[in-house]
Amino acid sequence: MIGRLNHVAIAVRDIEAATALYRDTLGADVSEQVAQHAHGVTTVFITLPNTKIELLEPLGEGSPIAKFLDRNPDGGIHHICYEVADIRAARDQLKAKGARVLGDGEPKIGAHGKPVLFLHPKDFTGTLVELEEA
Numbered sequence: 001m002i003g004r005l006n007h008v009a010i011a012v013r014d015i016e017a018a019t020a021l022y023r024d025t026l027g028a029d030v031s032e033q034v035a036q037h038a039h040g041v042t043t044v045f046i047t048l049p050n051t052k053i054e055l056l057e058p059l060g061e062g063s064p065i066a067k068f069l070d071r072n073p074d075g076g077i078h079h080i081c082y083e084v085a086d087i088r089a090a091r092d093q094l095k096a097k098g099a100r101v102l103g104d105g106e107p108k109i110g111a112h113g114k115p116v117l118f119l120h121p122k123d124f125t126g127t128l129v130e131l132e133e134a
């Protein structure tokens with residue numbers, strides 16, 4: 001069901017500093033910051049030859065990454081995003097197998113303008129999984 005690795009997301013307190021680290025120290029190709037109001041985060045994408053890294057900084061009250069940063073004050077890997085061909089079909093198959101889909105179960109439009117869903121980390125070996133329709 002799952003296809004390519006779309007991105008690995010890293011939650012950070014200071015996206016400006018994290019972007020500078022990837023750009024200046026690691027020599028990577030970094031995007032502009034984008035406020036993702038529907039997701040409660042600001043994102044920067046780092047393009048690597050074979051995948052992307054998504055830097056996440058909390059945006060607004062009640063950001064879904066706020067508690068994660070309280071628990072991981074230095075930041076850390078927050079989720080991995082796999083591509084799927086048909087997100088609603090993937091969701092229905094996963095639910096039938098007992099996986100918990102987060103939120104109301106309806107895909108939201110993600111950072112790449114495509115539908116995304118999240119799966120509970122406790123159902124996937126302690127890793128928050130994002131699915132993005134390819």
Ligand SMILES: C[C@@H](C(=O)O)C(=O)SCCNC(=O)CCNC(=O)[C@H](O)C(C)(C)COP(=O)(O)OP(=O)(O)OC[C@H]1O[C@@H](n2cnc3c(N)ncnc32)[C@H](O)[C@@H]1OP(=O)(O)O
Nearest residue numbers: 036039064067068078102110111112116118121126127128
């Ligand atoms: C823009 C878009 C895109 O790329 O297109 C994005 O990525 S938006 C990226 C931001 N959006 C999202 O993450 C949306 C989906 N995420 C959520 O709904 C939330 O973050 C949850 C995954 C439900 C976790 O929420 P919260 O931390 O408030 O819950 P909680 O404190 O009750 O945590 C429940 C248990 O899950 C664990 N837990 C929480 N977040 C985790 C994570 N990222 N990775 C692994 N484990 C995690 C906690 O340690 C805790 O375990 P213990 O009970 O053992 O202590």
Ligand SMILES: [Co+2]
Nearest residue numbers: 009054081130
């Ligand atoms: Co993501």
